[in-house]
Amino acid sequence: MNDVYFNIGCAERVITPDLGAAMAGYFFARKSAGVRDDIFARAFALGDGPSTLVLVSCDLAVITAQIAAPVKNKVMERHGIPPHQICISATHTHTAPEIRSVNTSHPYDPAYNDRLISVTADVISAALANRFEARMHYGRTEVEGLSFNRIYRLKDGSEIFGRGKSQENAIIGFAGPLDTSLQTLCFRDRGGRVRAMMVNFACHPDTHPDDHGAKQENLISADWPGEMIKSLRAVYGQELHVIFLQGCSGDINHVNYDCAWQKASGEHKTLQLGRGIAGAAMLAAECADPVAADPLCAVMQTLSIPYYTRDKAIMEHMELLRAKAPRSRKDDIFMRRIEEWPYDGLNADVPIQAMRLGDVGMVGLPAEIFNGIGMEIKHYAPAAKTLVVELANTWATPYVPTTDQAERGGYGALPILSRHLCADAGRRMSECAIALLHDLWN
Numbered sequence: 237m238n239d240v241y242f243n244i245g246c247a248e249r250v251i252t253p254d255l256g257a258a259m260a261g262y263f264f265a266r267k268s269a270g271v272r273d274d275i276f277a278r279a280f281a282l283g284d285g286p287s288t289l290v291l292v293s294c295d296l297a298v299i300t301a302q303i304a305a306p307v308k309n310k311v312m313e314r315h316g317i318p319p320h321q322i323c324i325s326a327t328h329t330h331t332a333p334e335i336r337s338v339n340t341s342h343p344y345d346p347a348y349n350d351r352l353i354s355v356t357a358d359v360i361s362a363a364l365a366n367r368f369e370a371r372m373h374y375g376r377t378e379v380e381g382l383s384f385n386r387i388y389r390l391k392d393g394s395e396i397f398g399r400g401k402s403q404e405n406a407i408i409g410f411a412g413p414l415d416t417s418l419q420t421l422c423f424r425d426r427g428g429r430v431r432a433m434m435v436n437f438a439c440h441p442d443t444h445p446d447d448h449g450a451k452q453e454n455l456i457s458a459d460w461p462g463e464m465i466k467s468l469r470a471v472y473g474q475e476l477h478v479i480f481l482q483g484c485s486g487d488i489n490h491v492n493y494d495c496a497w498q499k500a501s502g503e504h505k506t507l508q509l510g511r512g513i514a515g516a517a518m519l520a521a522e523c524a525d526p527v528a529a530d531p532l533c534a535v536m537q538t539l540s541i542p543y544y545t546r547d548k549a550i551m552e553h554m555e556l557l558r559a560k561a562p563r564s565r566k567d568d569i570f571m572r573r574i575e576e577w578p579y580d581g582l583n584a585d586v587p588i589q590a591m592r593l594g595d596v597g598m599v600g601l602p603a604e605i606f607n608g609i610g611m612e613i614k615h616y617a618p619a620a621k622t623l624v625v626e627l628a629n630t631w632a633t634p635y636v637p638t639t640d641q642a643e644r645g646g647y648g649a650l651p652i653l654s655r656h657l658c659a660d661a662g663r664r665m666s667e668c669a670i671a672l673l674h675d676l677w678n
Contacts, residue, residue: 240371240528240529240530241369241370241371241426242282242283242284242369242370242371242372242529242530243282243283243284243367243368243369243370244280244281244282244283244367244368244370244372244423244431244432245279245280245281245362245363245364245365245366245367245368246278246279246280246281246363246366246431246432246477247278247279247359247360247362247363247365247366247477248276248277248278248279248359248477249276249277249355249356249358249359249362250274250275250276250355251275251276251277251294251295251296251351251352251355251356252271252274252275252456253268253333253345253348253456254348255268255269255270255271256268257333257334257345257348257456258333258334258342258343258344258345259331259332259333259334259342259453259454259456260296260297260298260330260332260333260334260335260336260342261297261329261330261331261332261442261453262330262453263565263566263569264565265342266342266453266454267454268333268454268455268456269454269455270454270455270456271455271456271457272331272445272455272456272457273445273456273457273458273462274456274458275294275295275296275329275332275456275457275458275462276294276295276458277292277293277294277295277352277355277356277359278292278293278294278359278477278478278479279291279292279356279359279360279362279363279479280292280363280432280434280477280479281360281363281364281367282529282532282593283529283532284367286316287321287531287532287533288315288317288321288364288532289321289322289323289532289533289534289591289593290311290317290321290322290323290360290363290364291323291325291434291479291481292307292322292323292324292325292356292359292360292479293325293326293327293479293480293481294324294325294326294327294352294356295326295327295329295332295458295461295462296326296327296328296329296332296333296335297326297328297329297330297332297334297335298326298328298335298336298627298631299324299325299326299627299628299629299630299631300335300336300337300630300631301629301630301631302335302337302349303324303335303349303352303353303356304324304629304630305319305630306353306357307322307324307353307356307357307360308322308324310353310357311357311360311361314357314361315360315361315364319536320534320535320536320589321534321591322360323534323589323591323598323600323625323628323629324356324628324629325481325482325600325625325626325627325628325629326482326627327441327458327459327461327480327482328440328441328482328485328604328626328627329441329457329458329459329461329462330440330441330442330444330453330459331444331445331453331454331455331456331457331458331459332456332457332458333345333348333456335348335349335352336631368425368431369425369426370423370424370425370431370432371423371424371526371529372421372422372423372526372527372528372529372593372594372596373420373421373422373423373424373521373524373525373526373527374419374420374421374422374524374525374527374595374596374621375419375420375421375422375519375520375521375522375523375524375525376417376418376419376420376520376621377417377418377516377519377520377523378416378417378418379416379417379418379437379512379513379516380416381492381512382439382490382508382509382512382513383414383416383437383438383439383485383488383489383490384414384488384489384490384491384492384493385410385411385412385413385414385487385488385607386398386440386487386488386489386491387410387411387412387487387641387646387647387648388403388407388409388410388411388646389407389408389409389410389411389644390403390406390407390408391406391407391408392406393644394644394645394646395411395641395644395645395646395649396645396646396647397646397647397648398491398493399493411487411641411644411646412487412606412607412608412638412641413607413608413611414488414607415438415483415484415488415607415610415611415614417437418435418436418437418513418516418517418520419435419436419437419520419621419623420433420434420435420436420517420520420521420524421433421434421593421596421623422520422521422524430472430476430521431475431476431477432476432477432478433468433472433476433477433478433479433517433521434478434479434480434481434623435464435478435479435480435481435513435517436480436481436482436483436623436624436625437480437482437483437513437516438482438483438484438485438488438607438610439460439483439485439488439489439490439509439513440485440488440489440490441458441459441460441461441482442459442489442490442501443459443460443490443501443502443505443506443509444501444502444506445457445459445460445463445502445503445506457506459506460490460505460506460507460509460510460513461480461510462510463506463507463509463510463511463514464478464480464509464510464511464513464514464517465478465480465514466510467510467511467514467515468514468517468518471514471518481623481625482625482626482627483607483610483623483624483625483626484601484605484606484607484609484610484611484624484626485604485605485607485626486603486604486605486606486607486626486635486636486637486648487606487607487637487641487646487648488607490505490509527594527595527596527621528594528595529593529594530594531592531594532591532592532593532594533591533592533676534589534590534591534592534676535589535590535672535675535676536587536588536589536590536629537587537588537668537672538585538586538587538588539585539586539587539588539664539665539668540583540584540585540586541583541584541586541632541657541658541661541664541665542582542583542584542657542658543579543580543581543582543583543584543656543657543658544579544651544652544655544656544657544658544659545579545580545581546574546577546580546652550574550651550652551574553574554570554571554574554575557570557571558571566653569653570650570652570653573652573653574652577652579656584632584633584656584657585632586602586632586633586657586661586665587602587629587630587632588600588601588602588665588668588669588672589601589628589629589672590669590672590673590675590676591676592619592673592676592677595619595621596619596621596622596623597617597618597619597621597622597623597673597676597677598622598623598624598625599613599617599622599623599624599625599669599672599673600625600628600629601624601625601626601627601628601636601665601669602627602628602629602630602631602632602633603626603627603631603632603633603634603635603636604626604627604634604635604636604648605624605626605635605636605662605665606635606636606637606638606641606648606662608638608641609636609638609662609665609666610624610626612666612670613666613669613670613673616670617670617673617674618673618674618676618677619673619677622673624669632656632657633655633656633657633661634648634654634655634656635648635649635654635655636655636657636661636662636665637649637655637662638662638663639659639660639662639663642655642659642660642661642662643659
């Protein structure tokens with residue numbers, strides 16, 4: 237089994253926008269003023285024939301159905317690969333162009349979206365045309381000190397984002413768990429050379445990399461995942477193909493609130509994470525065992541999950557915001573979104589994807605997912621080697637907290653502002669993903 241080679245194809249294409257493009261990632265409008273480093277769409281095609289699986293990673297904040305669906309349709313027309321066998325995800329860099337048409341404070345460029353669809357479909361075709369024989373190796377290691385749970389529990393049971401001096405006496409601990417595992421799938425050719433690598437790790441790419449030694453959130457950049465790829469290529473060669481698959485990082489970022497000397501953003505932080513996580517990926521890859529890459533199969537199920545519906549409490553909160561003086565930009569946005577919320581009583585279509593790569597499982601979830609949900613899926617999955625990828629295939633909601641955290645008021649759980657679905661959405665998505673994985677193993 238471990239001596240079986242199979243076909244894998246890899247390709248990448250630049251998706252850097254023109255200067256002046258609206259940028260995603262924050263509650264204020266920004267336009268790109270420069271390019272620190274190019275952003276890419278990267279594709280791996282695993283296997284051949286009707287069972288081919290395709291994995292795409294784009295250096296974007298999110299992936300929407302308006303991008304993913306046309307790409308998958310083009311690939312189906314060209315190559316006969318059905319949509320459920322294609323996973324298109326975002327690395328979640330916060331220094332990339334806005335592609336969402338629903339975000340009125342960050343006007344997107346339809347022409348860029350059309351280009352993105354075309355380039356992403358083309359990079360998949362290029363991967364399918366650029367195949368070589370390889371053996372798949374699975375590796376895993378723990379990465380401590382580079383990622384942190386950014387939500388804290390207070391004595392009154394509520395939760396907050398980050399920590400400041402005013403909350404120090406009220407904080408009693410982290411609000412959720414932290415998955416420090418980094419997983420790799422390493423592909424070696426018949427000569428034993430590492431030709432391609434997937435890296436799965438959970439941590440927000442939100443370091444504002446710059447080229448002047450100062451915070452520059454309006455420079456286009458792939459953030460630390462881009463630096464990670466540069467570091468890996470410095471060791472394995474520039475021809476190495478790497479895709480980064482973002483783990484469940486809805487409540488996970490890179491800020492060590494307990495360490496005053498570590499900067500929270502800027503070039504130093506970008507390089508620290510890129511190099512550190514690349515080092516962990518190399519350790520995992522160099523110790524990786526060969527695993528079976530057969531069978532290759534996938535399934536997707538679309539859940540109908542209720543949207544959050546406004547209640548008395550949220551309307552009272554809006555009135556408190558209205559009376560607040562002075563109000564922050566975030567307050568104004570929150571108040572406006574409560575007033576304009578169009579989803580009361582409606583349901584959202586939420587696609588859950590599961591793949592089997594021989595001995596390895598993979599799940600694609602369409603939002604920023606709290607870490608505990610990813611850990612639960614891994615715990616109950618039929619394969620110990622299971623990767624969970626967020627921001628895959630569409631953008632069903634900004635965040636999905638665990639059910640118990642959904643009502644505690646922390647960022648990522650705030651209804652309308654950061655949580656669009658009902659409080660129980662995370663449990664439903666987790667249970668569906670686990671069931672789909674078991675179906676594939678059965």
